Amino acid sequence: MISQSLLSKYNVPVPRYTSYPTVPFWKEEIDVQQWERTIAKKLQEANAGDGSSLYIHLPFCESLCTYCGCNKKITTQHSVEHEYIEALKKEWKMYLRLLNGEPLLLRELHLGGGTPTFFSPENLNAFLSELLSDCTIHEDREFSFEGHPNNTTIEHLQTLYNLGFRRVSYGVQDHDATVQTIINRIQPYENVVAAVENARKIGYESVNFDLIYGLPMQNLESMKKTIEQSLVLKPDRVAFYSYAHVPWTSKAQRLFDESHLPDASLKIGLYQLGKELFQKAGYEDIGMDHFALPHDQLQIARKEGRLHRNFMGYTTQQTSTLIGLGVSSISDSGNAYAQNHKTLHDYYESIENGEWAVTKGYFLTEEDVAFKKYILDISCKGTTKFNLNDLELIRVYSINELEKLKNDGMINYDINGVQVTTLGSSFIRNICKCFDLHLSRKGSEKFSRAV
Incomplete structure (x- = not known):
């Protein structure tokens, strides 16, 4: 049984990480x-x-x-x-x-x-x-x-x-x-x-x-x-x-x-x-x-x-x-995302004109691709290995949060990578958040709470 205090501590706005x-x-x-x-x-x-x-x-x-x-x-x-x-x-x-x-x-x-x-x-x-x-x-x-x-x-x-x-x-x-x-x-x-x-x-x-x-x-x-x-x-x-x-x-x-x-x-x-x-x-x-x-x-x-x-x-x-x-659908090329119009009117108009219905999106940088892999590894495998080229960014943006998670028994980590513990499996979104450099730099409250 996970303690109420631990659940309350990590019950913060955090993405579901269906993308990065x-x-x-x-x-x-x-x-x-x-x-x-x-x-x-x-x-x-x-x-x-x-x-x-x-x-x-x-x-x-x-x-x-x-x-x-x-x-x-x-x-x-x-x-x-x-x-x-x-x-x-x-x-x-x-x-x-x-x-x-x-x-x-x-x-x-x-x-x-x-x-x-x-x-x-x-x-x-x-x-x-x-x-x-x-x-x-x-x-x-x-x-x-x-x-x-x-x-x-x-x-x-x-x-x-x-x-x-x-x-x-x-x-x-x-x-x-x-x-x-x-x-x-x-x-x-x-x-x-x-x-x-x-x-x-x-x-x-x-x-x-x-x-x-x-x-x-x-x-x-x-x-x-x-x-x-x-x-x-x-x-x-x-x-x-x-x-x-x-x-x-x-x-x-x-x-x-x-x-x-x-x-x-x-x-x-x-x-x-x-x-x-x-x-x-x-x-x-x-x-x-x-x-x-x-x-x-x-x-x-x-x-x-x-x-x-x-x-x-x-x-x-x-x-x-x-x-x-279809309307609002998102496509993913692995290194880019594109979302269709969210209203039927706009979607129909684009398609009828023979135009792509995509309106919002993002092209990933090399940094994004690297940290997307960490997030996917954590969410799907419960473990990830660090690339030496990313260690400085991890030191600046991730280490403090990783240390807190380690102290609370959710992960083990060292210079090579991260391993999620049994306890940590209930806090995957919080662990992934450590590698969300966009969230670290800009912040956002536009997400639902973890619990």
């Missing part, structure tokens, strides 16, 4: 021609190597979940599906042209949102079948999607399974009726049971749950019940996320009274309770709020040193190139 540098330090405008040259080169290299990842953002939801910080568009009009899919197809063709007629070597595909299962099975099948016909599928591929238990039908599951999807992540969040009401996500437990059973009957190899601690009206008793109900269904992995209260960027979070949020002490208690229950049930701590059963590919990749982290979170695929399609 993190988004607040990107440029508000990007050199589009430079981006095109960069991503073209990297896609061609990936085609000759381990392949690329593809993320498709499907932003529509039928109702507003007030806790949600994702880019979404609320509508009950399913006629929007066609226009959006047509824009995705045009954007996809723009990336394909960079390969001079060659198919893309696709290793990883993920559908996120919004609510991907807002789209009908028929529309998903038509769009994805066409997209996949432009690809060579890597033998070690992983296709996954995010599903809402209320509207992920057997038809959705079977259609996506037939296309090669083998993992589904259900946004469960919380089973408690009071919590569901205040966050406007009414989701009967029976619907979750049906969604899980249907996926397993069809043959999905990994059924995952997203749960959130720190939501309004949560308490230890309700959290315990939510986790116990979830464990009955034995999800293969669980993302046990800390609720990020950022009303300055997610206006919907202003719709509930902040007095209903658990205070810092209770939120820490919720995390402790969840970690204890998951580990008692046989789940192993991956780090950064993720738990997985020993047979799950995420846990196997971690043990074999193959774990990777990108904008889709933890993944078993170590691709260095990620294409993001």
Whole structure:
């Protein structure tokens, strides 16, 4: 059991490190021609190597979940599906042209949102079948999607399974009726049971749950019940996320009274309770709020040193190139990031004009590439080795924080590198922060707290 005082000490605003540098330090405008040259080169290299990842953002939801910080568009009009899919197809063709007629070597595909299962099975099948016909599928591929238990039908599951999807992540969040009401996500437990059973009957190899601690009206008793109900269904992995209260960027979070949020002490208690229950049930701590059963590919990749982290979170695929399609999607060439317009209007306008929809981004320096590796190593392997050329920067920006973490039993380190301890595995974000030179130099409070 981690002490309350230690959790309180490190419960500070800190990034989730799905990128480095993190988004607040990107440029508000990007050199589009430079981006095109960069991503073209990297896609061609990936085609000759381990392949690329593809993320498709499907932003529509039928109702507003007030806790949600994702880019979404609320509508009950399913006629929007066609226009959006047509824009995705045009954007996809723009990336394909960079390969001079060659198919893309696709290793990883993920559908996120919004609510991907807002789209009908028929529309998903038509769009994805066409997209996949432009690809060579890597033998070690992983296709996954995010599903809402209320509207992920057997038809959705079977259609996506037939296309090669083998993992589904259900946004469960919380089973408690009071919590569901205040966050406007009414989701009967029976619907979750049906969604899980249907996926397993069809043959999905990994059924995952997203749960959130720190939501309004949560308490230890309700959290315990939510986790116990979830464990009955034995999800293969669980993302046990800390609720990020950022009303300055997610206006919907202003719709509930902040007095209903658990205070810092209770939120820490919720995390402790969840970690204890998951580990008692046989789940192993991956780090950064993720738990997985020993047979799950995420846990196997971690043990074999193959774990990777990108904008889709933890993944078993170590691709260095990620294409993001759709509104607000982020692409990653390994040495540059580019984010699409965040509004449908701007996204549609760019695509209709035959222009790249990217607007915000960042080109990494040699220093960024070096420290990105340290952060990825810590978050995925729990250890990293220093390059002698970086020791002066580490001495100036990292040593003081590393010394504090060492004194608190979270790491061991010397001139060669860092090793995370068992205790430190619960503080991965804090350890990564030691190597965030942008944050050290400029500072920022634009992040959620660690717990």
